[in-house]
Amino acid sequence: MSTNGHNPLFDLLKQGQSVWLDSIQRRQIQSGELKHLIETMALRGETSNPSIFEKAIVGSSDYDKEIQELAAQGRDTLAIYEKLTTDDVRSACDVFRPVYEESDGGDGFVSIEVSPRLAHDTQGTIEEAKRLWKTVDRPNLMVKIPGTKEGVPAIEQSLYDGLNINITLLFAVQAYQDVAWAYVRALERRAAEGKAVQRIASVASFFVSRIDTLADKLLSDAAQGEKNSQRFEELKDLQGKLAVANAQIAYEHFKQIFSGDRWLALQAKGARIQRPLWASTSTKNPLYRDVMYVETLIGPHTVNTMPMETINAFADHGVVARTVDANPEAAHEIVKRFEAAGFSLDAVTAQVLEEGVVKFDEAFNQLLAGIEKKKKEMQKA
Numbered sequence: 511m512s513t514n515g516h517n518p519l520f521d522l523l524k525q526g527q528s529v530w531l532d533s534i535q536r537r538q539i540q541s542g543e544l545k546h547l548i549e550t551m552a553l554r555g556e557t558s559n560p561s562i563f564e565k566a567i568v569g570s571s572d573y574d575k576e577i578q579e580l581a582a583q584g585r586d587t588l589a590i591y592e593k594l595t596t597d598d599v600r601s602a603c604d605v606f607r608p609v610y611e612e613s614d615g616g617d618g619f620v621s622i623e624v625s626p627r628l629a630h631d632t633q634g635t636i637e638e639a640k641r642l643w644k645t646v647d648r649p650n651l652m653v654k655i656p657g658t659k660e661g662v663p664a665i666e667q668s669l670y671d672g673l674n675i676n677i678t679l680l681f682a683v684q685a686y687q688d689v690a691w692a693y694v695r696a697l698e699r700r701a702a703e704g705k706a707v708q709r710i711a712s713v714a715s716f717f718v719s720r721i722d723t724l725a726d727k728l729l730s731d732a733a734q735g736e737k738n739s740q741r742f743e744e745l746k747d748l749q750g751k752l753a754v755a756n757a758q759i760a761y762e763h764f765k766q767i768f769s770g771d772r773w774l775a776l777q778a779k780g781a782r783i784q785r786p787l788w789a790s791t792s793t794k795n796p797l798y799r800d801v802m803y804v805e806t807l808i809g810p811h812t813v814n815t816m817p818m819e820t821i822n823a824f825a826d827h828g829v830v831a832r833t834v835d836a837n838p839e840a841a842h843e844i845v846k847r848f849e850a851a852g853f854s855l856d857a858v859t860a861q862v863l864e865e866g867v868v869k870f871d872e873a874f875n876q877l878l879a880g881i882e883k884k885k886k887e888m889q890k891a
Contacts, residue, residue, distance in 0.1 A: 519552040519821070521830040526810030528617050530555035530787070532817045533562050536572045539601045551825060554609055556602050557621040557676070557715075557789075557815045559654065560874040563595055568880030577881060578888040587882045594881075595622060596645045603648035610650040615709055616782065621676040622646065623654035626870040629679075635664035636671075643673050652676040652713065656867065657689045665689055669696035674711045676787070679866045681717050682859035686760045686786070689714050690767045693784040697776050708780035713787040713813055716760050718803045719794050720862045721753035726795065728853055741851075748848055750798055754806045755844035756855065761786055761809065761834045762841075768811075787813040792820045801828050809834030 519529055531544075531553055538544045547553050567573045573594055580590045602620040610618030622642055628634040639653045655665050656679040668675050669692070677689045693714075697707045726749045733745040767773060768783050777783075791803035791814055799805070800823045804814055809832050816824070845855055 517550070517552070517825050518828040518830050519825050522808060522814070522828075523552055523554075525808050525830060525832055526812065527808055528554035528785075528813045529821065530557055530619075530813055530815040531821065532557050532789070532792075532815040533565075534558040534598055534602060534620075535566050535570075536598050536601075537570070539598065539605060544602065544605050547821075548606070548609060551821055553821075554613075554617040555606060555619045555621075555813065555815075557654075558595070558599060559623050559678070560626055560870050560877055563591075563598075564873045564877040564880065566598075567591075567594060568877060568884075574884060574888065577884050581885045581889065587878050587885065590881055590885070591878060592645075596642065599651065600646045600648055603646065603650050606650055607648075615649070615711065618650050619652045619674065619676070619711065619713075620648075620650065621652040621654045623678065623870070626656075626867065626874045629656050629658050629867045629871070630660045632660045632664045635661060636667050639664065639668045639673055639675070640671065649709070650674075652711070654678045654715075656870075657685050657714070658863070658867065662688050662692050666692040666696045669693055669710060669712060670699050672700075672705075672710060676713050676715060678715045678789070679717065679863060679870075680714055680760075681721060681756075681862050681866070682856065683756065683760050683763060685859070685863070686714055686716055687763050687767070690764065690784060694767070694772055694776065697781050698772070701776060701779055701781075706780075707776060708782070711782055712784040714764075714784055715787040715789040715815070716757055717790040717862070717866065718753045718757050718788055718807070719790045719792065720866070721756055721858060722750055723794050724858050724862055725752040725848065725853070726750060728858070729851075732851070744847070744851060748844070748851065750795065750802075751844045752848055752855070752858070754803065755841040756859075757786075757788060757807055758834055758838060758841040759845065761807075761812070762838050764811075765835065783811050785811045785813050787815055789815050791815070792817050805829055805831075805833060807834045808832055 599622045606618040624638045652674045654676045655661050657677045680686050693712050700707050729745045729749050736742040764786050788807045793800050804824050
C-alpha cells in the first residue's frame with residue numbers, strides 16, 4: 511500500500527482496468543489468502559500456465575500426498591497433472607465466484623491452459639478445450655488457447671461452442687486483430703442461429719515485456735559497434751519503448767473493432783466486449799521502473815495480469831492515469847524509428863511467439879518430469 515494508506519490498485523478499477531493475479535497456488539487458495547487478496551488488492555481474476563504450475567507443484571510439497579494417492583490408484587503422470595491442475599482451478603473459480611456474480615459475469619475468471627503440445631493442432635485444441643471446460647465445470651472458467659495460426663480456428667470454434675476463452679501468446683498487432691475478429695465471427699454465428707451471446711466472455715492476452723527483452727538486445731548489440739554518435743544515441747533511446755508502443759497500437763485496433771457496425775449489432779444482443787489483457791507485465795530489466803508495464807497501459811475495458819511482486823509494487827507506488835491511448839501518434843513513431851534503424855518488428859514478434867511456445871512446452875515437460883520423479887520417490891518410500 512502506498513505511504514498514505516491508499517491503494518492505487520482500486521483506482522485502476524475506476525479506469526476500467528481489472529487486475530488479475532498471474533499465478534496460482536493451492537496453499538494460497540486453501541488458507542484464505544486468495545480471498546484476502548481479492549478484498550485488499552482489488553483482484554478480479556487469476557491466470558495459470560505450465561510455468562506457473564511447475565513452480566507450484568514441483569517447487570513445493572503441497573501436492574505430494576495427493577500425487578502419492580493418485581499414483582496408488584494407477585493414474586499415469588499426465589492424468590495426475592490434469593487432476594491436480596483442474597482441482598486447483600476449480601477451487602480458485604469458487605473463490606472468485608462472488609466477483610463473477612457481482613459483475614454479472616463480466617469478471618472473476620480463472621484461466622487454465624490447453625496442453626502446449628497442441629499449439630499447432632487445431633482439432634486437438636478444440637477437443638481438449640471442451641474436455642477441460644467440462645472437467646472444471648464452472649461458469650467463470652476461461653480456457654487458454656494460444657493465438658497461433660492453428661489456434662485461431664480452434665478459438666473461434668470454442669467460442670461458438672459457448673466456452674469462455676483466454677487467447678494467449680499474442681505478440682503481433684496482426685495476431686491480435688485475427689483473434690478479435692475470430693471472437694466477433696463466433697458470436698455472429700451463434701446469433702444467426704438464435705443462440706445466446708450474453709454470457710460468453712473472452713480476453714486477448716497481449717504479451718508486453720518479452721518484446722523489449724529481445725528488441726533491447728538487438729538495439730544494444732547494434733549500439734556496441736556503432737561509431738556514428740547520432741545513430742548510437744538513437745539506438746540507446748529506443749530501448750525500453752517498443753513493447754509499450756506495440757501494445758498501445760493493439761489497443762487502437764481494439765477500439766476500432768469494438769466500435770464498428772458488426773460489433774454494435776452483437777452488442778445490441780447483449781454481447782460482451784473481448785478485453786485486451788496485458789500479459790508478461792513484470793519488468794525484466796532492473797534499470798526500468800518496476801511498474802512501467804502497468805502505468806503505461808491503463809485504460810477502459812482492459813485487464814493487466816501481474817505476478818504478486820508487481821501487484822505489491824503497484825500497490826506501494828503505482829501512478830494511475832489513462833495512458834493506453836493518451837498518445838497513439840507517439841506509439842506509431844517509436845515503431846517507425848525502430849524500423850528506420852534497420853530492425854523488423856514483425857521479425858521480433860515472430861521470434862518471441864516461437865520462443866513462447868517452446869518455453870511453455872519446456873515448462874510442461876519439466877512439470878510432468880517433476881511429477882514423475884515425485885511419484886517414483888514416494889513409491890520407493
